[in-house]
Amino acid sequence: MNELLASRDSVNKWMERYGVRFGVYKNGVFNEQLFPFDAIPRKISASEWSMLEKGLIQRVKALNMFLYDIYHDKKIVADGVVPKEFTYESKGYMPECEGITPSKGVYAHIAGIDLVQAKDGRWLILEDNLRIPSGASYPMIARKVTRKACPQTFRDNLISDNRNYGAMLKEMMDYINDGRGINCILTPGRYNSAFFEHSYLAEKTGAILAFPGDLIVENNNVYYIGLYKQKVRVGAIYRRVSDEYLDPLAFEPSSLLGVPNLMEAYKAGKVGLINALGNGVADDKGIYYFVPRMVKYYLGEEPILENAPTYLPFFKEDFEYIIRNIHKLVIKDVAEAGGYGVMFGRDMTPERLAEVKQLIIKDPRRWIAQEVVDFIDLDIIDESGNPSPRKCDLRAFVVTGKETKVWKSGLTRFSRNPNSFVVNSSQGGGFKDTWVMEK
Amino acid sequence: MSTEKRRYYYRYVTEAKFTPAVEYHFFKLRAVPCVNEFQRLEEQSLLVLPSDCILNFSTDAFGNSIQYGSYNLWHDYFRVESKGIVECEKYAIPDPCPNDIYSSPSYLIQYDQELMDWAKQIAEYKQEGWSLPEILTHAVHHKIRYQKYETDNTTTAVEVFHKEKGVCQDYAHLLIAVCRCLGLHARYVNGFVLGEGETHAWVEIHDGKQWLGYDATYNKKIDWGYVKIAHGRDVSDCPSNRGQIFTFTKEKLTINCEMREI
């Protein structure tokens, strides 16, 4: 551990050198910032990991089955397990995807599942991210750099290697591609906040980094336009452009980031999209409540990983509980992400609490409430160079191609402000490496 | 049962001129009447110029037929001509279980409190021999003043409700919003009406067994004289013509429709 702490400066220098940054817009000006890295890793023992791994695979399998069901037979709605209000009325539900079966039947190829560990040691799921979960590149490159700077630490500890993420992605992309053409990573462009990740993953998977305008659809086939208009067939696209901007002729017409008629190529089964379209119906904060039930419904198994205790004002019993206990709950807007739209009852004035109650009464479908989980703090080295506890979560990456696998690492994010519970990078948080121990 | 049939000739032409010329021009059209229980295509032709453009046919998620493709070489002219003969029965589409997406809010059709209150209020209105959809159609018709260039393809139902001005598409959106507030299934339709001009928009409301047509612009229940092309939750699901060009150009677009009974 001493070696790790002593190497902080050199590790940070290496990270700068590799341009490990993320972009932020402040007052309309684009700036690139370093993503603050803390040298103390999160350690997860082999036995703990094996439980997490099983639980994550189970959860992602159920979510994939749910997505297939929602866009085909809708059995889970007919059987009354998930109310229709949480499917058709969800912003993430796309009727355009009805009846489409994506390449190999996989919807959530890359799932980013956010967890926290409670003080009693239990792991709780906070959120599923099935659209474009980002962040894997940071622990990947942090590991590469810390191994350089602290070889003895890595000799002394048996830590699972995490530098295989590129290979895992490539294997999955090749499976989805099915030999139809090249693999592409489609980026919205260099001013996207995660552009570093897009370009780094392109390097590590050997996929072509495609920019808006590089891809065209002709007779339902997707082509990358090379120099002198040479056309190269594309078989799979790991797209980092969100659903609504992906095809201006099918969705948002003003989008300049998309590929016109891509939806038709996708429908015709001529290209694999990673992740599939329409996944938003399975990862909003409202449907989250039902995921443990999905596990039981589709797999006939008891969920290995629990949700954080959650209440839906949509249900009468929960509604009454929320209204009574709002001062100690966290209220979340189901439509928001990235740490926005999160309100802590205990921080609100009585007037504000009354206002929020009204909001919930007016539109119960829009809100969820959760108990504030007392989760384990991890130490970081603060600005003064001393260890100091911070709230942390863990984003685990679950990759589904032929099989569902969990990447033996993850992105541990911490809040920079010691009193804050919000750990998102867009809100100024930092990150740690996550060590999965071999023993 | 009435098996009365009527035949209509339709012709739809859209022409675009580009200055400067463009390449990699992509398009998606809904320019051919659909085929359903009350409507049959006797004859149809679709001509797209330049004639060597890439043209494909498919069906969208709402069951509408689409014609899409691209022209990748330099061109300054693009033309679509769709014409044919449709044989119609009285307007009605049987559907025992309508999809719930048509009773839920959609992209351009959401509601605010005032709109919901208004919907409840007009639903109370009674008139001997009038069905609820007819009452709603009547109310929406009188709520909005027909005025061009006040609204566009991104205008929401709530905006129309407060603006009280608009064109056929806005009448349709407001009528759908009112229906959905009241728990009815309602969907947006575009197509042709008798006469000359542009494409028209109206509404289909489900009565428990079937979809029936209502036109808030002309304040009537639809029986004859409407040829349907496509439907969706709102106009953003089924525009008749959408194009995408990535380079800078000025586009001069003209659209012409005609339909007559034969």
Add this chain to the structure above:
Amino acid sequence: MNAILSANKANRLFWLGRYAERGYLMLHLMRRAYDEVIDVPVGEVPYSDFLKKMDVYVSNEMTTSYQMMEQLYDPDKITSLRSIIEMMMDNAIVLRADIFSESFSYIELCRDLIRAKAEVRETNISELQPITDWLLAFWGCIRERVHGETYSLLEIGRLLEHLDMCVRFDYKYYRIEETWETLKRCKETFPDVFDAVEFKRLEGLISDKTQYTEDFAGYKANVLSAICSLVLV
């Protein structure tokens, strides 16, 4: 194997090659100018020759030393070393997957250093020596890892810029001839990127050794303009 290039990437590779070479040579020539100034007699205007060759108007309003400082750090002056390095980065950032993180990191290092030195208005040019070292390391890394058209486009950019700077700074004729010969060999492996008309024109201009004299400004301008339009990406 990132062998498939879009037109935009080809353009960026070419310009990355040009800017990397321009940055390298600019720093080299500035060091030389600083060295010469040591021996400039009192009363003469220092650096004016260097500035004129960089197309900088030498005015009476500001001192040439101040202009040299601008030539290093001014972010708004497109010929400054800082701007050149920023543009190197601007091109490199979209090419990470094509040139690999190792090569990319040297550009990143140059950018961070020039920004830091601009911040403190560093006047001792020897403090910028790492930029020279890293640019050489960058080219070494490119040779080591990058092949095919990706490599050719970078190399064509580098050679073209080299030619441009040699002509601009009145290098000996044989240096220009050598660079031109190497560039011609690139054309054999990748002919499509050269404009045939401009190529002929430049070949004519360069092969006429007699025209190449220090004072022949019109001839120099012709060569520089042909260089500008030689490559089509």
